Structures are given as C-alpha cells and as structure tokens.
Amino acid sequence: MRFGVLGPLVVWGADGRPVTVPVLKTRSLLAALLAHEGRAVSADRLIDSLWDAGELPGNPSAALQTRVWQLRKVFERVEAGGRELLQLRDDGYVLRAVPESVDMGRFGALVARARVADAPGTRADLLSDALALWRGAAFSGFEDAAFARPLIARLEETLLAALEARAEARIALGEHLDVAEELHELVVLHPLRERLRALQMRALFAGGRVSDALAGYQELRTRLANELGLDPGPEITTLHQALLEQAPALTAVPPAAAPSRRPITNLPAPLTGLIGRQSAVAEVKSLLATARQLTLTGSGGVGKTRLALETAAQLVAAG
Incomplete structure (x- = not known):
C-alpha cells in the first residue's frame, strides 16, 4: 500500500491502482495523519483538524472513532492486515506507514541521495526521479488546513531547491540552452530568488546568450532595489563580474563520468535508498552467513520485502 500527497490525496494498492477513500472527513483524517509523518496525533488535535468550532458534531470523540473505523476498513480492503497501520497509542493515533510508502518520503530520500552523489549525471537522474513524483500542488484540497500549511511550505521550498539542483547538474552536463528555457518560467514565478536567477544567467552565458545573461542580473538588481x-x-x-570578464570556467563542461553499472541480476532497482534500517540489514546479512535460507516475519506494511531486496542487493554488490 502506498500513499500520495504530492498532488491530490491518493492511496494505491499493491497493483498500483488508486483506492477510493470515502467521505471527505475520512480523507481529511488520512491527510492529517500523513502530515504528521509517523508521529502520534492526539484525538483532540485530530478533532480540531476535521471540524471547525461551529460544525462540531454532538459527540466529537464518537465521530472521530467512526472516521478511524472507516479508514481502517479501507486499509484492510486494500491489504490483509492493513488495518493495523492505523493504531491508537497512549499519546494518540499514529499511521505506521514506512517513509518509502509515502511519495513525499520517497521524494526526500531521492533528493538526499542526489545531494551526496558525485557525478552530475547521477544527480540529474535522481532529481528527475524525485520531481516526477509530483502530480500537482502538495496536499491539494487541504491547502487551508492548519495541519498542512507548514508542511506544504516546507515541501514547496524543497521542490524549488530540487529544481535548482537539477538545473545546476544539467548545466555541468552541457545542457545550457535547454536549462535556460526551463528556468524561464520559474524565474517569472520567483523573480527575486537569487540562486534561480544565477543558474539562469550561467546557462544563458554558457549557451552563448551573453547579453540575456547580463540583462537578467540588471533586472534582478532593479527589482530588489x-x-x-x-x-x-x-x-x-x-x-555577474565573472560574466563581464568572460571567465572560461563558466563555459567549461567537465568530462562525462563513466556510468556506474549495477550487477546483472533479477532484483528490481529500488526507487529510493533504504532509510533507518541499516542495523536490520546488517543483522540479516549476519544471519545469512550461517544459514542458506532466512524467513522475515512481521505485520503487513512494515517493509519486509524492501528489507529483503536491500539485503540481497548488498550481498550481490559485495560479490
């Protein structure tokens, strides 16, 4: 089961088909739980998130429990044992979805991997995969909800930073004019964002449009003033001074790095890195050193398959 918030709220089953979550309040409950990213949410806070003061039901706690029951019913229909993803603890309700099962979690993981990648081609590919996860505005339909507003602002900033990082990687690959064209719309939307403007200037200059690059700086300077x-x-x-001096480094394109090759296996290539499970991978590898077969057990949705694939991939890579 996977969840999407980088666009309209959606739940996908194992076959990749979207699953209907009935009733607006039940969808709001799911959105509020996802916005807390695995942290527990008190019943009082969830009630405040679902109902305005003027529309509170007669028995808010019972109404919340009804929505919880409906959401658990949806999860169980999607996946056997899925109802256990939504649990009640002493400190409130928690949605036990692993980060990789939520598109914003996968987005963050891909961006983090791109940040530490050495080759610009690898960075560009990872960031393209991350940006492809966006289907529209984050938490579309819940933009005015108090639980979503801070997270939406953070996601939008991360999105812009990812677009800038991909542009920088593609400039290093020599895709100057294509990048300049793509950045034009972003600069129009964010005319005072200096890093965005600087990337556009670099792309224009390296693509031979020197006057346009210099004009971009003057426009920014005027707007800021x-x-x-x-x-x-x-x-x-x-x-800007380097552009005026025609600095050679601004047009140099580094030699392309040799692409890394994965060993040929029948293992699927993961979309993201495995986060927070390094100790579990190490334990499984240790057990496999003394056994030819190992069975992973646990409730649905805890990431057994992902753990097994990561362990297998590391063992193959190690030879």
Whole structure:
C-alpha cells in the first residue's frame, strides 16, 4: 500500500491502482495523519483538524472513532492486515506507514541521495526521479488546513531547491540552452530568488546568450532595489563580474563520468535508498552467513520485502 500527497490525496494498492477513500472527513483524517509523518496525533488535535468550532458534531470523540473505523476498513480492503497501520497509542493515533510508502518520503530520500552523489549525471537522474513524483500542488484540497500549511511550505521550498539542483547538474552536463528555457518560467514565478536567477544567467552565458545573461542580473538588481530596497547578494554579484570578464570556467563542461553499472541480476532497482534500517540489514546479512535460507516475519506494511531486496542487493554488490 502506498500513499500520495504530492498532488491530490491518493492511496494505491499493491497493483498500483488508486483506492477510493470515502467521505471527505475520512480523507481529511488520512491527510492529517500523513502530515504528521509517523508521529502520534492526539484525538483532540485530530478533532480540531476535521471540524471547525461551529460544525462540531454532538459527540466529537464518537465521530472521530467512526472516521478511524472507516479508514481502517479501507486499509484492510486494500491489504490483509492493513488495518493495523492505523493504531491508537497512549499519546494518540499514529499511521505506521514506512517513509518509502509515502511519495513525499520517497521524494526526500531521492533528493538526499542526489545531494551526496558525485557525478552530475547521477544527480540529474535522481532529481528527475524525485520531481516526477509530483502530480500537482502538495496536499491539494487541504491547502487551508492548519495541519498542512507548514508542511506544504516546507515541501514547496524543497521542490524549488530540487529544481535548482537539477538545473545546476544539467548545466555541468552541457545542457545550457535547454536549462535556460526551463528556468524561464520559474524565474517569472520567483523573480527575486537569487540562486534561480544565477543558474539562469550561467546557462544563458554558457549557451552563448551573453547579453540575456547580463540583462537578467540588471533586472534582478532593479527589482530588489524597487521592491525590497536591497542590493544583490555577494554570490550573484561575483557571478555577474565573472560574466563581464568572460571567465572560461563558466563555459567549461567537465568530462562525462563513466556510468556506474549495477550487477546483472533479477532484483528490481529500488526507487529510493533504504532509510533507518541499516542495523536490520546488517543483522540479516549476519544471519545469512550461517544459514542458506532466512524467513522475515512481521505485520503487513512494515517493509519486509524492501528489507529483503536491500539485503540481497548488498550481498550481490559485495560479490
């Protein structure tokens, strides 16, 4: 079972088909739980998230329990034992979905992997995979909900940073004019964002459109002065000076790194890295050192298959 919040709220079954979550309040409950990213949420806070003060039902606790029951029923219909994903603890309700089963979790994992990748081609590929997870505005339909607003702002900032990082990687690969074209719309939407403008300037300059690159700096400088009473920051000012001096480093394209090759196996390539399970992988590998077969057990949705695949991939890579 997978969950999507990078766009309209959606639940996907094992076959990849979307599953209907009936009733707006039940969908709101799911959205609120997902927004807390595995942390427990008190019943009082969930009630506040689902109903405005003027529309509280006569028995709010009973009404919440009804929505919880409906959501558990949906989970059980999707996957045997799925109802156990939503649990009541002393500190509140918690949705025990592993981060990789939620698109925003996979997005964050791919961005983190791209951040530490050395080759620009690898960074660009990882970031493209991450950006492909977005189906629209984050938590679409819940933009005004108090539980979603801070997370939406954080996700949108991470999205912009990922778009900038991919543009930077593609500039290093020599895709100058394509990047400049793609950045144009983003610059229009965020005209005062200096890193975005700097990347556009670099792409335009490297693509031979020197006057357009210099004009971009002047436009930013004018906007900052008129709207905020500020001057451009030191980094973009230094870049502007380098453009005026026709610095060779701004047009140099590093040699392409040899692509890394995965061993040929029948294991599926994972979309993201495995987060927070390193000790479990190490334990499974240790047990396999003395046994030819090992069975992983646990309730549905805890990540048994993902753990097995990661362990197998590491054993293959180690030869």
